[in-house]
Amino acid sequence: MRVSADRTVCVGAGLCALTAPGVFDQDDDGIVTVLESAPAGDDGTAAREAGLLCPSRAVRIDEADA
Known part of the structure; x- marks a missing residue:
């Protein structure tokens, strides 16, 4: 798994x-x-x-990079 986040679309909800x-x-x-x-x-x-909870879909999970 590889985790990344697109800071340009993050709205700062903080759920992550x-x-x-x-x-x-x-x-x-x-x-x-x-x-x-x-x-x-x-x-x-x-x-x-x-x-799954991120409202702006800024958080990305790539399962292929395990």
Whole structure:
């Protein structure tokens, strides 16, 4: 799994950081920052959920890069 985020479309809702705090954070402007681009275990599961919850679809999960 490979996690990425498009900071240009992020609206700063913060659901990613709340759902997967080991994988995502927010900068001072509230924009997503990826902390762990290849999460495993529970962090990987949480990252997948964060991808589904993101209202602007800024969070991307690529399962092919496992």
